[in-house]
Structure formats: C-alpha cells, structure tokens
Amino acid sequence: MGKNIKQIAIYGKGGIGKSTTSSNLSAALARLGYRVLQVGCDPKSDSTNTLRGGQYIPTVLDTLREKGKVAANEIIFEGFGGVYCVEAGGPAPGVGCAGRGIITAVEQLKRLQVFEELKIDVVLYDVLGDVVCGGFAVPIREGIAQHVFTVASSDFMALYAANNLFAGIQKYSAAGGALLGGVIANSISAPYAKAIVDDFAQKTKTKIIEHVPRSVTVSQAELQGKTVIEAAPDSDQARVYLSLAKKISKHHKSTTPAPLAIADLREWASKWGRELLRMESGEISSQAAGI
Amino acid sequence: MSTAIERPRWTCALGGALAAAAALPRTVPIIHAGPGCAANFAWTQNGASGLQVGGPCAALAFPGTNLQENEVVFGGAERLDEEIEQTLKIMDGDLYFVLTGCVPEVIGDDVDSVVRKYAHRGVAITSASTAGFKGNSYFGYEEVLKTLFAKVLKTKPGRREKTVNVWGLPPMMDVFWKGNLAGVKDLLGLLGYRANVFFGPGASLEEIENAAGAELNIVLSDVYGLEAARLFKKIHGVDFISLPPPFGAAASDRFLKLAGRRLGLPARKISEIIKREGRRHYEFLEPLIDVYNDMEGQRYAIVIGDVNYGCAVADFLTDDLGWLADLVFVTDDLSDDERASLDKARSARARPRPEIIYESRAGAIAEKIDGRWRPSSTKYHNSRRPAFVAGSSLDRALAVSLGAPHLSLSFPVSNRAVLNRGYTGYDGGLRLMEDVISSAILMR
Numbered sequence: 004m005g006k007n008i009k010q011i012a013i014y015g016k017g018g019i020g021k022s023t024t025s026s027n028l029s030a031a032l033a034r035l036g037y038r039v040l041q042v043g044c045d046p047k048s049d050s051t052n053t054l055r056g057g058q059y060i061p062t063v064l065d066t067l068r069e070k071g072k073v074a075a076n077e078i079i080f081e082g083f084g085g086v087y088c089v090e091a092g093g094p095a096p097g098v099g100c101a102g103r104g105i106i107t108a109v110e111q112l113k114r115l116q117v118f119e120e121l122k123i124d125v126v127l128y129d130v131l132g133d134v135v136c137g138g139f140a141v142p143i144r145e146g147i148a149q150h151v152f153t154v155a156s157s158d159f160m161a162l163y164a165a166n167n168l169f170a171g172i173q174k175y176s177a178a179g180g181a182l183l184g185g186v187i188a189n190s191i192s193a194p195y196a197k198a199i200v201d202d203f204a205q206k207t208k209t210k211i212i213e214h215v216p217r218s219v220t221v222s223q224a225e226l227q228g229k230t231v232i233e234a235a236p237d238s239d240q241a242r243v244y245l246s247l248a249k250k251i252s253k254h255h256k257s258t259t260p261a262p263l264a265i266a267d268l269r270e271w272a273s274k275w276g277r278e279l280l281r282m283e284s285g286e287i288s289s290q291a292a293g294i
Numbered sequence: 295m296s297t298a299i300e301r302p303r304w305t306c307a308l309g310g311a312l313a314a315a316a317a318l319p320r321t322v323p324i325i326h327a328g329p330g331c332a333a334n335f336a337w338t339q340n341g342a343s344g345l346q347v348g349g350p351c352a353a354l355a356f357p358g359t360n361l362q363e364n365e366v367v368f369g370g371a372e373r374l375d376e377e378i379e380q381t382l383k384i385m386d387g388d389l390y391f392v393l394t395g396c397v398p399e400v401i402g403d404d405v406d407s408v409v410r411k412y413a414h415r416g417v418a419i420t421s422a423s424t425a426g427f428k429g430n431s432y433f434g435y436e437e438v439l440k441t442l443f444a445k446v447l448k449t450k451p452g453r454r455e456k457t458v459n460v461w462g463l464p465p466m467m468d469v470f471w472k473g474n475l476a477g478v479k480d481l482l483g484l485l486g487y488r489a490n491v492f493f494g495p496g497a498s499l500e501e502i503e504n505a506a507g508a509e510l511n512i513v514l515s516d517v518y519g520l521e522a523a524r525l526f527k528k529i530h531g532v533d534f535i536s537l538p539p540p541f542g543a544a545a546s547d548r549f550l551k552l553a554g555r556r557l558g559l560p561a562r563k564i565s566e567i568i569k570r571e572g573r574r575h576y577e578f579l580e581p582l583i584d585v586y587n588d589m590e591g592q593r594y595a596i597v598i599g600d601v602n603y604g605c606a607v608a609d610f611l612t613d614d615l616g617w618l619a620d621l622v623f624v625t626d627d628l629s630d631d632e633r634a635s636l637d638k639a640r641s642a643r644a645r646p647r648p649e650i651i652y653e654s655r656a657g658a659i660a661e662k663i664d665g666r667w668r669p670s671s672t673k674y675h676n677s678r679r680p681a682f683v684a685g686s687s688l689d690r691a692l693a694v695s696l697g698a699p700h701l702s703l704s705f706p707v708s709n710r711a712v713l714n715r716g717y718t719g720y721d722g723g724l725r726l727m728e729d730v731i732s733s734a735i736l737m738r
C-alpha cells in the first residue's frame with residue numbers, strides 16, 4: 004500500500020443519524036480536500052443517498068448476484084464533492100444472512116483494490132451498529148478499519164448499543180482489530196442530553212469527538228437529497244460537520260474502551276432516570292443540578 | 295467444551311436423516327444444504343456401513359441445492375423451489391423428502407413455505423429440520439420418524455387388524471438394518487402379525503400411510519426411536535413397547551413372549567411357537583456343539599457398540615454362546631436421562647446383565663481396557679484370555695494389541711460387505727454364531 008489510507012468505521016444504533024453523520028462527514032472531508040470513499044454497510048442501502056441527490060445506487064451484492072462477479076465501475080459511483088459511494092447491499096428483510104452479505108461485499112472491495120487505484124485518503128464504513136452477528140463486526144476486525152467512531156444520542160437504547168459495540172471492539176482489540184476513536188454525540192440539544200453522553204463517555208473511558216446539535220437544517224437538506232455541506236454550506240450545522248471532519252482527519256490514536264458490565268449499565272441508566280424525573284417534576288433545575 | 299471428538303461412531307443429523315429418508319420406499323430425498331454434505335455421507339457413512347454406497351437415488355445421486363455464497367446472503371428458498379421443481383420432472387418417486395443442512399438453518403430459510411406450495415399442488419412432499427449442529431445421526435433418524443408420524447401418516451385410517459409397526463434400527467447406523475428388519479418381520483409373522491417396518495425392501499408407502507391403524511408399536515431399542523414412539527402415541531393413540539433388537543434364540547424367545555403378551559395372544563400358543571422354533575434352531579446348532587466343547591470355545595469378550603449393538607451383542611454372547619462379556623462399552627453420546635432409562639430398562643429384565651460402561655472416546659476405552667486386562671506376573675492372575683473383541687472397524691487395532699480375534703458389528707463396519715445379512719430372530723442368531731466363531735478361528 005503506497006500511501007497511508009485512513010480507514011474508519013461509523014457505528015450506531017439504527018435510526019440514530021449514522022448515515023446522516025457519515026454522509027456529512029464524507030462531504031466535509033471532501034471539502035477539506037481529501038479523497039473519500041464511503042461504504043454503506045447496511046442492507047437498507049441508503050447510506051450514500053444524500054451524497055447522490057437522493058438516488059439509490061446499485062449495490063455490490065445485487066451486482067454480484069446478477070453478474071456473478073463485479074467490476075469497480077459497476078459498484079463505485081461519484082457523489083457530491085467527488086466522494087466515491089459504495090453500497091454493500093443485502094437481502095430483503097427476513098431472509099438470508101445480512102451479516103454474511105457485509106463480509107462478501109468487503110471481500111469484493113479488497114479484491115478490486117479500489118483504494119489504491121482511486122488514490123483514496125479516507126475510507127468511511129457506515130455500519131448498522133447493533134453488531135448482531137460476526138458479519139457486522141467485520142469492519143472492526145483486523146485489516147479493515149483502524150478507527151471506530153460511534154454515533155449516539157442521549158437516548159439510553161443508543162448508549163446500550165454503543166456499549167455493546169465497545170464490548171466488540173474490546174474483544175477484537177487484542178487481535179489487532181480497530182480501536183475506538185470516540186463518540187459522536189448526535190441530536191444534542193437539551194442540557195441534560197450533553198451531560199448524559201459526557202458521563203457515559205467518561206465511564207467507558209472514551210471521549211466525545213463532537214457534540215452535533217439537533218437541527219432543522221439537516222432535515223431540510225435531506226428532503227432535497229443533499230448533505231448539509233452541499234445544501235447549506237455556510238450554516239452553523241455545516242460548521243459543526245467541518246469541525247468534526249477536521250478532528251477526524253487529524254485523529255491518529257484510538258484506544259480500547261471499557262464497556263460497562265450489564266448490571267453496571269442498568270444501574271447507571273436508572274440513576275440518570277431518577278435524575279431526569281426529578282428535573283421534570285421541578286424538584287431541581289438543570290442549572291441547579293450543575294448541568 | 296471439555297472433550298474432543300475422537301474417532302466418532304456416527305455422522306451428523308443430516309447423515310442419519312438422509313440414510314433414513316433414502317431407505318423409505320419410493321422416496322426421493324432432496325438435500326437443502328451447502329456443497330459436500332451428501333458426498334461425505336457416501337463414504338464416511340454409507341461406505342462404513344458395510345459398503346452400502348450405491349443405488350438409483352442414494353449417496354452420490356441425490357437432488358441437492360448445493361448452496362453457495364449467493365444463497366447464504368440472499369436466502370436459499372428460491373434455490374430450493376427451483377430444485378424441487380426440477381426434481382419432480384426427472385426423479386420418479388411417490389414421496390419427496392426435503393432435509394435441511396446447517397447452512398439454511400443458520401440463515402433461517404423458510405423451508406416449510408416452499409414445501410407447502412408443492413403440497414398444495416398435490417405433490418406428496420414433506421420436510422424435516424436436520425441441521426448437523428442439532429445432533430448426530432441417531433437424532434436425524436428420529437427426526438425423520440417424527441416427521442413421518444406427524445406429517446405423512448393418515449390420521450384415523452381405520453383399524454388394521456393383526457398389524458404392528460416396528461422401528462428403532464436406524465438405517466446405516468445399524469449396518470445390518472435390512473436383514474435385521476426382515477428377521478423381526480419373520481418373528482412377528484410367527485405370531486400371526488404383519489409388521490410395517492417403514493424402511494428397506496420390506497416396507498411400502500401404503501403401509502406407512504396407514505400405520506396409525508396398527509395394534510401396537512414395537513421399538514427395537516432402549517433409546518433410539520422412543521421419543522418418536524411417544525409422539526406417535528400422543529398423535530395417533532397407539533401404545534408401544536421397547537426392547538433391544540432380538541439377536542439369536544434367547545432374545546427372540548424374550549421378544550415373542552413380550553410382544554405376544556402385549557398383543558393378547560394366549561401364553562400357551564406363544565410357548566408352542568417358541569418351542570417349535572427352538573427345536574429347529576438347535577438342530578442347526580447341534581453339529582457345532584461338540585467342536586465348541588473340544589476346542590474350549592468359550593471366550594472373554596470385550597463388546598464395544600452403540601446402544602443397540604452394545605446391549606444386544608453382549609446379551610447374545612452371554613445367553614446364546616455362554617461367553618463372558620467382561621467389558622461392555624456403549625459408545626453413544628447419551629444424556630444422563632437416557633443413560634438412566636437404559637440402565638433401568640436393563641435391570642428390569644429378568645437376568646443380571648453385564649454392566650455397561652458409557653464411553654464415546656476410543657482412547658478412553660483403550661485405557662479402561664488396559665486397566666483391567668493388563669498382563670500380570672502374579673501366578674493366579676485372571677488373564678482374561680482367550681479374548682475376543684466384538685466392536686466396530688475402529689476397534690481392530692485394539693484387538694490386535696490384545697492379540698484377540700475381532701468382529702465388526704456396530705457402526706462403522708468398513709471391513710465387511712453387507713447385503714441382506716441380519717442377526718435378529720432365530721436364524722439371525724445362527725448367522726451371528728457363524729460369524730463370531732468363524733472370526734475366532736480365522737487364523738487356523
């Protein structure tokens with residue numbers, strides 16, 4: 004491998020804004036001058052939609068299924084800012100094995116050696132983050148991504164999913180797998196939301212890379228089939244994504260997280276649950292609580 | 295997982311199921327699995343079952359879906375659909391039996407819905423879930439039986455007088471299954487009963503479909519097929535008895551007494567049958583008896599086999615040959631419950647039987663034999679010689695190390711060619727006598 008390609012994987016619970024974050028991050032990295040390849044690793048195959056004007060692209064697995072083999076020009080499509088887009092694809096819901104699909108698609112990309120040919124600087128895998136089976140852990144295993152970032156909100160289920168991911172990273176860390184770059188805190192508007200994710204990051208010995216506020220700009224851009232970087236390049240939200248892109252482009256050292264044991268995680272969540280209840284009932288204000 | 299699999303004496307659920315489905319009359323098994331399963335069974339299983347490899351729809355000639363990566367990712371249901379469609383065009387059968395391997399079970403293929411489509415079209419087709427990770431060949435055999443009882447048999451077919459159903463001898467895992475089933479069929483014929491044996495040349499689909507009309511179910515095993523028997527009773531209300539395969543005269547006497555009594559035959563009639571058959575049997579045996587005495591034909595025996603063979607061979611050697619079955623190893627991977635029920639069944643029978651040692655690992659069997667059979671310098675040490683090993687092909691090296699003659703009876707039997715040989719019944723006992731004694735004097 005001639006140059007040092009930065010390969011990162013973005014994980015997060017379904018619906019948490021993982022693809023939105025990935026696409027905006029790719030677009031922002033492109034605007035900073037990097038050559039980026041985004042690989043959607045979710046059978047829904049909509050990771051790169053906003054980079055391609057809202058259009059779906061043929062997936063690696065569909066192409067493989069139809070033709071028996073794939074060529075680079077059949078699966079790689081250029082999107083906004085020159086970002087190369089790939090969708091792994093997968094079976095229809097309820098049939099087959101999506102996990103094996105991810106493995107197959109990633110193997111095809113490795114076989115085609117597209118990173119070298121396209122002189123890619125950053126490869127970004129956007130992966131369904133519940134890590135339900137070994138297939139979804141492929142990008143964090145040896146030889147694929149070096150850094151993992153997880154998108155999480157202050158929603159407890161999102162943090163449970165992040166904690167599971169941390170357990171996966173910890174498991175593979177000894178065998179040369181990817182390490183954790185940090186948490187991208189998404190949809191952070193309420194004051195307590197920031198406190199919850201910050202506390203979670205501290206407890207699991209990781210850090211928050213960026214707090215991304217909830218913004219109507221994102222929805223407006225997505226309705227046009229665009230990223231915020233394309234649709235509203237000068238907006239506050241675009242600046243947040245550019246800041247995230249700068250941090251990630253400079254990020255070099257990831258670490259092994261310390262996932263909470265399930266009982267500790269429940270205890271931690273219920274402590275926050277009681278706290279939020281007290282805020283809601285007016286017993287304490289968020290300011291009085293120091294957050 | 296604390297122990298390794300060492301020289302296993304079975305294959306996987308799909309192997310046992312495939313052997314069973316292929317043994318059903320006019321039945322075409324369709325394997326829904328990844329590549330290699332059927333090919334492995336051809337030699338590993340069928341070859342080691344007395345070389346019973348070939349056939350018009352056997353071993354290497356089964357329809358199969360041969361699932362590839364494409365099916366793993368996108369699901370294999372469409373591929374199965376295509377395979378069934380094509381099979382119906384070119385494979386002539388009266389029943390089609392879909393069996394699943396590990397791959398479709400891991401990815402969760404909805405096999406039932408594909409099979410149902412053909413069943414609605416009037417095709418006689420059924421399926422069983424037989425992934426290798428669910429169990430071994432005996433489990434697969436039992437799954438095929440359960441599928442037949444739950445899905446293929448007619449409910450309330452009308453009483454079929456003087457008929458019984460017989461199972462408990464898994465095809466291929468019981469190397470002598472064809473001959474053994476025929477022998478039991480003959481025994482029941484002596485009682486005036488017709489036996490539906492489900493598998494092999496003596497079976498018919500018409501009899502299988504009407505099996506729920508039988509008077510009684512007879513399971514020729516203290517373990518295999520019992521779960522299926524309970525299911526049969528639950529669905530169709532037919533009761534069952536169980537006993538080991540009746541190898542030889544003594545076991546055949548017991549079989550006729552138990553089955554005859556349960557079928558309501560007068561005790562006097564059963565005694566007459568036993569007496570008549572005994573006279574005939576011992577007339578054949580007579581010429582050998584003087585030689586046996588003069589040659590000092592008695593032996594210490596080590597018996598190694600599955601549940602059926604371990605018990606039935608040890609009983610035969612003890613009761614019919616007067617040998618000392620010193621160590622009896624049952625090699626199945628049985629649960630504690632199964633062991634307890636086998637021990638209970640054996641102790642409930644009249645005579646004290648040789649105690650069973652449960653051990654699946656060939657190395658551990660050898661160690662246990664060493665501990666007891668090691669030569670000693672003590673003058674009055676019981677050397678347990680002359681010895682004989684009645685086991686499988688895997689126990690040949692052990693026999694050689696003990697300087698003992700050896701006969702392969704329990705699976706795997708890869709050093710004998712088996713066609714219709716069987717050891718059940720009175721005549722089966724004569725054949726077993728011939729084989730055992732011939733092996734014991736082979737080097738003369």
